[in-house]
Amino acid sequence: MFNSDLLKNKRILITGGGTGLGRGMAERFLELGAVVHICGRREQVVNQTAAELSAKGAIRAWPCDVRDREAVESMIDAIWKNGPLDVLVNNAAGNFIARTEELSPRAWESVMGIVLMGTLHCTTACGQRWLKEDRRGTVLSISATYAPVGSAYVVPSAVAKAGVEALMRSLAVEWGDRGIRMNAIAPGPIPTQGAFSRVVPLPQLEKLALERNPPHRFGTIGELANLAAFLVSDGSGYINGEVIRMDGGEFLQGAGEFSNLGRILKDEDWQALKPKKNEGAKR
Ligand code: HXC
Ligand code: NAP
Numbered sequence: 001m002f003n004s005d006l007l008k009n010k011r012i013l014i015t016g017g018g019t020g021l022g023r024g025m026a027e028r029f030l031e032l033g034a035v036v037h038i039c040g041r042r043e044q045v046v047n048q049t050a051a052e053l054s055a056k057g058a059i060r061a062w063p064c065d066v067r068d069r070e071a072v073e074s075m076i077d078a079i080w081k082n083g084p085l086d087v088l089v090n091n092a093a094g095n096f097i098a099r100t101e102e103l104s105p106r107a108w109e110s111v112m113g114i115v116l117m118g119t120l121h122c123t124t125a126c127g128q129r130w131l132k133e134d135r136r137g138t139v140l141s142i143s144a145t146y147a148p149v150g151s152a153y154v155v156p157s158a159v160a161k162a163g164v165e166a167l168m169r170s171l172a173v174e175w176g177d178r179g180i181r182m183n184a185i186a187p188g189p190i191p192t193q194g195a196f197s198r199v200v201p202l203p204q205l206e207k208l209a210l211e212r213n214p215p216h217r218f219g220t221i222g223e224l225a226n227l228a229a230f231l232v233s234d235g236s237g238y239i240n241g242e243v244i245r246m247d248g249g250e251f252l253q254g255a256g257e258f259s260n261l262g263r264i265l266k267d268e269d270w271q272a273l274k275p276k277k278n279e280g281a282k283r
Pocket of ligand 1: 093094095096097098102103104105106107108110111144157187188189190194195198199
């Protein structure tokens with residue numbers, strides 16, 4: 001889909017890059033010539049991913065909890081010493097389905113700490129350095145389709161992702177005059193162990209998710225990684241402050257008043273609904 005030098009020598013940090021979508025983006029970015037940094041809380045996981053992907057290019061793993069601002073500052077400092085980043089991908093997240101009235105304060109803090117504060121820590125750590133050094137930079141955040149409308153049963157995540165999108169849109173304007181671009185991807189369901197074990201943990205939920213999606217399939221990590229590669233590349237240089245939804249049309253399916261008719265009405269129903277021959281003339 002792209003020339004193999006699309007991201008040549010671009011230095012990219014992917015938070016939560018040890019697993020799932022983050023790992024998929026790391027792999028794709030390496031194939032396109034980038035120098036990749038990944039971070040996550042579990043040192044063994046990020047190290048193993050870096051070791052497995054190292055055949056594709058230069059990749060370095062950093063154990064780091066993005067909720068901890070000082071830990072983020074130390075990691076970014078250490079990365080910068082070897083050469084400044086060009087791109088930050090805010091991908092790390094925490095989420096699970098639960099009834100909101102049963103959530104403990106720690107549950108709220110945990111998800112909002114990872115998603116909102118983690119994104120804020122990484123974005124400001126990179127942004128401040130880019131601005132100080134008069135350097136161009138790009139931030140891509142991985143959001144979710146429910147960020148603008150909210151969603152029952154994943155409320156801490158919905159609140160935090162909405163904040164991430166507000167942060168991204170605000171800074172797209174505030175920093176846009178100094179060469180910094182901010183965008184986001186809102187993916188629909190893409191099978192990863194981390195996400196599906198927490199938000200689609202039962203077969204009936206998976207069946208429901210497949211039924212409501214117009215193409216009746218889930219997205220793939222490769223599709224997400226290609227869109228991400230485009231959005232962090234110079235080829236998308238005029239896209240700033242956008243959220244690109246990538247969900248097979250699932251979001252729109254939920255919004256349309258009559259969109260569910262196709263699931264209920266059969267061919268004979270549609271035939272019966274057609275005006276009878278000459279009926280119009282009689283009226
Ligand atoms: C209710 C829960 C819970 C659950 C955890 N908690 N899971 N409460 N229902 N299912 C509560 C705990 O009881 C605890 O509160 C508090 O949350 C913190 O839990 P810990 O396990 O101590 O925290 P931590 O180790 O920081 O783990 C964070 C986590 C965990 C978010 C809870 O799930 C995690 O590590 N997630 C990272 C990966 C991830 O979530 N990936 C999916 C992203 S998918 P108390 O009060 O008991 O101490 C996504 C979009 C999907 O974001 C969209 C699909 C279409
Ligand atoms: P995942 O595999 O669970 O990825 C989450 C990653 O974040 C993990 O590698 C995890 O590693 C890391 N992480 C969590 N807390 C962290 C912290 N405090 N500090 C640093 N890293 C942390 O799930 P995924 O499906 O790939 O999700 C990736 C992104 O896509 C998330 O932003 C998610 O909200 C978004 N998304 C996914 C889907 C989907 O269907 N898959 C749909 C919409 C949006 P550690 O546990 O080692 O820290």
